[in-house]
Amino acid sequence: MTDQKPTSDIIEQYLGHITNGSFPCIAAKAAVAKQQLQCLVVDHMACPKDDATILQFLYDFVDQYRSSATLYHSAAVIFKGPETSTEEDFDQLLWTRLQALYRLDAKNFNYDPRVASDPKSPDFSFSLKEEAFFVIGLHPNSSRPARRFKYPVMTFNPHAQFEQLRDMKKFENMQRVVRKRDLEQSGSVNPMLKDYGEVSEVYQYSGRHYDNQWECPLKINRT
Numbered sequence: 001m002t003d004q005k006p007t008s009d010i011i012e013q014y015l016g017h018i019t020n021g022s023f024p025c026i027a028a029k030a031a032v033a034k035q036q037l038q039c040l041v042v043d044h045m046a047c048p049k050d051d052a053t054i055l056q057f058l059y060d061f062v063d064q065y066r067s068s069a070t071l072y073h074s075a076a077v078i079f080k081g082p083e084t085s086t087e088e089d090f091d092q093l094l095w096t097r098l099q100a101l102y103r104l105d106a107k108n109f110n111y112d113p114r115v116a117s118d119p120k121s122p123d124f125s126f127s128l129k130e131e132a133f134f135v136i137g138l139h140p141n142s143s144r145p146a147r148r149f150k151y152p153v154m155t156f157n158p159h160a161q162f163e164q165l166r167d168m169k170k171f172e173n174m175q176r177v178v179r180k181r182d183l184e185q186s187g188s189v190n191p192m193l194k195d196y197g198e199v200s201e202v203y204q205y206s207g208r209h210y211d212n213q214w215e216c217p218l219k220i221n222r223t
Contacts, residue, residue: 005080007041010151014039014078017149024146027157030072037074038064044081045093045152051100055128058101058156062129065158073161079152083140090139090152091206095217097154098126098135098205102220105129111220115159119216124200125159126218132159137206147207 018028018037031037040057042050054077061075085093105128111117112132115125125132133156138149166172202216 010041010078010080011039013150014076014153022145027072027161028074028155031074034070034072036068036070036072037076039076039078041078041080043079045079045090045097046082048100051097051104054097055101055104059129061156062131062158065131071161071164073158075156077154077156079154082152085139085141085152087139087141087143087206087208090137090141091208092217093152094135094137094154094206099218101128102126102218106221112159117220119202119218119220120200122199124202126156126205128156133157134159134162134201135205139207142207143209144207 015032015037017023018025018032023029028037038057038061040054042054057077058075061073065073082089082093109128109130112125112127112130115127115132116123117127118124126135127133136147136155136157138147138153138155140148140150140152142148200216202218203210
């Protein structure tokens with residue numbers, strides 16, 4: 001079953017969720033304020049039929065981002081289903097979709113040379129059209145309130161933006177604000193949060209709390 005609500009209503013609901021005062025990510029709020037948060041609504045997250053559409057949406061986003069002189073660009077892929085899922089189910093679906101997108105992308109593009117392609121590397125980022133992304137997942141049953149939304153979502157944030165913010169001495173302050181708001185909302189610090197370059201960012205993508213035995217299922221076949 002997938003939700004039959006009109007696409008425009010779903011996007012409006014998502015943008016409202018981001019701009020709500022309780023949502024902690026100020027970069028996402030800035031993207032909405034600047035009208036630089038692009039959204040695509042597709043059907044069920046378990047189904048591969050929309051993969052080509054998602055990839056083209058992200059390619060178009062990359063072109064727009066690269067031609068822009070401003071910061072705070074983001075792309076959200078919102079799935080109409082599943083309407084409910086466990087944290088483990090969502091985690092599996094997220095990696096399945098990312099694996100499928102990578103395989104399609106690898107037919108035409110190399111991996112972004114600015115980041116590592118090994119998911120185990122502390123310098124890893126996901127790459128499409130040779131543009132690295134930090135991916136954030138939201139879904140209805142996330143254990144982290146900041147990651148809860150009525151629909152499953154994969155948000156793609158250009159990695160280069162974070163490097164620009166670091167160069168501008170703005171990243172650390174923004175990070176502190178986000179983590180403070182997340183702490184106030186959740187009552188605890190997200191145990192998966194680590195700084196880029198310390199451990200692989202794959203631990204932060206889905207919002208699931210992994211144990212020490214977990215290994216990222218994403219398979220990248222080149223360096």
